[in-house]
Amino acid sequence: MFTVGSFARLAGVSAKVLRSYDALGLFRPIWVDRSSGYRYYSPAQLPALRRILALRDTGASLAEIRDLVAGGGDPRALLGRRREKLELERREIDRRLAALDIRIGAAGTDPLTGDDDVVVRPLPAEVVATLDLALAPGRDGEAAFNELEAHVRDSGRRGSRPPGTVRRGSDVAIFVPLVRPIPATDRIDCRRLAAGRAATMIHRGPYETLGDARQRLSAWARAAGLTATGEVRTLYLQFGADAYLRVPRPWLVEDARDFVTELQLLVD
Amino acid sequence: MFTVGSFARLAGVSAKVLRSYDALGLFRPIWVDRSSGYRYYSPAQLPALRRILALRDTGASLAEIRDLVAGGGDPRALLGRRREKLELERREIDRRLAALDIRIGAAGTDPLTGDDDVVVRPLPAEVVATLDLALAPGRDGEAAFNELEAHVRDSGRRGSRPPGTVRRGSDVAIFVPLVRPIPATDRIDCRRLAAGRAATMIHRGPYETLGDARQRLSAWARAAGLTATGEVRTLYLQFGADAYLRVPRPWLVEDARDFVTELQLLVD
DNA sequence: TTGCTCCTCACGTCACGTGAGGTGGC
DNA sequence: TTGCTCCTCACGTCACGTGAGGTGGC
Numbered sequence: 262m263f264t265v266g267s268f269a270r271l272a273g274v275s276a277k278v279l280r281s282y283d284a285l286g287l288f289r290p291i292w293v294d295r296s297s298g299y300r301y302y303s304p305a306q307l308p309a310l311r312r313i314l315a316l317r318d319t320g321a322s323l324a325e326i327r328d329l330v331a332g333g334g335d336p337r338a339l340l341g342r343r344r345e346k347l348e349l350e351r352r353e354i355d356r357r358l359a360a361l362d363i364r365i366g367a368a369g370t371d372p373l374t375g376d377d378d379v380v381v382r383p384l385p386a387e388v389v390a391t392l393d394l395a396l397a398p399g400r401d402g403e404a405a406f407n408e409l410e411a412h413v414r415d416s417g418r419r420g421s422r423p424p425g426t427v428r429r430g431s432d433v434a435i436f437v438p439l440v441r442p443i444p445a446t447d448r449i450d451c452r453r454l455a456a457g458r459a460a461t462m463i464h465r466g467p468y469e470t471l472g473d474a475r476q477r478l479s480a481w482a483r484a485a486g487l488t489a490t491g492e493v494r495t496l497y498l499q500f501g502a503d504a505y506l507r508v509p510r511p512w513l514v515e516d517a518r519d520f521v522t523e524l525q526l527l528v529d
Numbered sequence: 530m531f532t533v534g535s536f537a538r539l540a541g542v543s544a545k546v547l548r549s550y551d552a553l554g555l556f557r558p559i560w561v562d563r564s565s566g567y568r569y570y571s572p573a574q575l576p577a578l579r580r581i582l583a584l585r586d587t588g589a590s591l592a593e594i595r596d597l598v599a600g601g602g603d604p605r606a607l608l609g610r611r612r613e614k615l616e617l618e619r620r621e622i623d624r625r626l627a628a629l630d631i632r633i634g635a636a637g638t639d640p641l642t643g644d645d646d647v648v649v650r651p652l653p654a655e656v657v658a659t660l661d662l663a664l665a666p667g668r669d670g671e672a673a674f675n676e677l678e679a680h681v682r683d684s685g686r687r688g689s690r691p692p693g694t695v696r697r698g699s700d701v702a703i704f705v706p707l708v709r710p711i712p713a714t715d716r717i718d719c720r721r722l723a724a725g726r727a728a729t730m731i732h733r734g735p736y737e738t739l740g741d742a743r744q745r746l747s748a749w750a751r752a753a754g755l756t757a758t759g760e761v762r763t764l765y766l767q768f769g770a771d772a773y774l775r776v777p778r779p780w781l782v783e784d785a786r787d788f789v790t791e792l793q794l795l796v797d
Numbered sequence: 798t799t800g801c802t803c804c805t806c807a808c809g810t811c812a813c814g815t816g817a818g819g820t821g822g823c
Numbered sequence: 824t825t826g827c828t829c830c831t832c833a834c835g836t837c838a839c840g841t842g843a844g845g846t847g848g849c
Binding site for chain 4 (some may be wrong): 545565
Binding site for chain 1 (some may be wrong): 535538539541571572573575576579580582583586587588608611612615616618619622623625626628629630632646647648649650651652653689690691729730731733766767780787789791
């Protein structure tokens with residue numbers, strides 16, 4: 262029989278781990294001295310402890326392992342779950358590595374001052390009014406925005422988030438967020454932009470270089486092993502607009518160099 | 530200008546994250562109202578926040594990022610460190626996945642009652658007295674152990690850990706742990722077993738099946754993508770021995786079915 | 798005035814590591 | 824008796840999430 266310390270050395274864990282597992286009811290000493298509280302273990306218990314450590318080694322939580330050891334769980338199901346989780350983690354790490362490679366590989370540029378900081382993040386769903394640019398031929402984007410913002414302003418349901426565009430292939434629609442749905446007209450529609458995950462990039466300055474930025478974002482996502490859904494959203498976070506539209510004030514700037522735009526490349 | 534909540538939504542993080550980053554000095558609002566304590570942010574700050582989030586996305590700690598942003602660190606060095614760490618994590622995950630596959634793949638057997646629970650763990654260094662079995666031709670292992678244990682007992686320096694064997698190819702030596710080194714004799718040597726990492730497996734019962742178990746452990750390690758160093762240690766955790774040797778009592782059992790043995794396959 | 802947001806604590810997460818302060822066993 | 828180990832708290836780790844209890848702004 263062994264005390265915690267020597268049994269711990271035998272098993273290759275710390276004494277603290279054995280004490281915790283005892284407290285958790287996960288793995289108990291064969292005998293505990295009533296008066297001193299000393300724990301005593303036998304080598305015959307090693308296979309049982311090994312089972313627990315082997316499961317822990319797969320990344321399972323102690324709670325899961327305890328359920329299993331207590332007979333309350335299906336071992337195959339646990340291992341299956343662990344497998345899925347590990348595969349997910351692996352994909353995440355691969356993505357991060359690819360992203361790092363791109364960053365480091367951008368030779369000559371200081372990796373910290375390069376403007377293309379791509380972040381993959383979940384996008385919340387959003388209710389918006391849209392105007393398909395195909396329905397506004399011959400008019401520039403600004404005129405279309407003026408029309409849409411004016412309409413939404415009149416409905417009194419402008420949400421306090423930034424406007425943008427959604428594109429899918431050659432289809433381009435502009436959108437303005439709403440607090441509640443509004444009725445559609447012949448030109449203006451009401452849609453719900455689905456929630457999703459996107460590789461996102463912030464672009465600064467005038468719009469001439471937006472197309473290039475979109476290309477770089479696509480290239481980044483491809484290199485990072487992400488699958489694009491084909492949808493790209495553009496959010497105008499700081500831009501110029503006619504004041505009479507009563508576009509929420511925070512977004513407005515005078516100088517095109519201060520424009521801030523976010524590109525969102527939807528991925529699976 | 531935006532309050533925490535709306536700026537957080539814009540950036541795709543929680544308000545709590547912005548407050549923490551403010552407290553850490555990592556990313557601060559452009560303006561804080563003195564009387565209310567309200568934080569205000571501008572979209573022009575988004576690129577800076579994006580840089581931080583992009584670095585966080587590589588798995589860097591907030592402390593590392595703060596040092597960098599404060600100008601105290603080399604970005605290339607940080608990214609290089611992150612890359613190494615991510616690659617290490619990836620290898621670990623691959624190992625765990627391979628281990629899981631072996632476990633799940635052992636069709637027909639309940640993955641929980643299979644006796645081969647392999648755990649990869651670090652091994653501490655150990656000072657031991659050894660007897661090379663090549664020097665004891667014609668004698669069986671038990672006789673050699675008796676000789677070695679008797680010698681060590683007489684030296685008064687028996688460590689309270691289990692005895693075992695070390696093998697490297699066809700070289701086999703038995704060993705007994707010491708509290709302090711002892712002088713070598715013509716047959717008995719004093720060595721230091723190096724610390725290392727090992728795939729370990731507990732074996733239960735008589736020794737006839739130990740060879741098979743060693744094979745299974747090797748197969749496991751190969752499948753898990755581990756590189757064996759060629760050294761294999763065997764620890765006798767519960768075994769039979771003549772009482773007169775005064776081998777530490779806890780290890781002794783009468784019945785061969787109660788023998789407990791650990792196999793340690795050293796890996797890089 | 799009613800919601801909504803903001804504020805600052807403070808605790809919970811997870812599986813331990815690392816003391817602090819005190820006791821038991823050879 | 825001296826070390827060594829054991830005991831039980833209790834706090835720290837990391838980057839937040841989630842209240843609690845109270846206040847500000849339209």
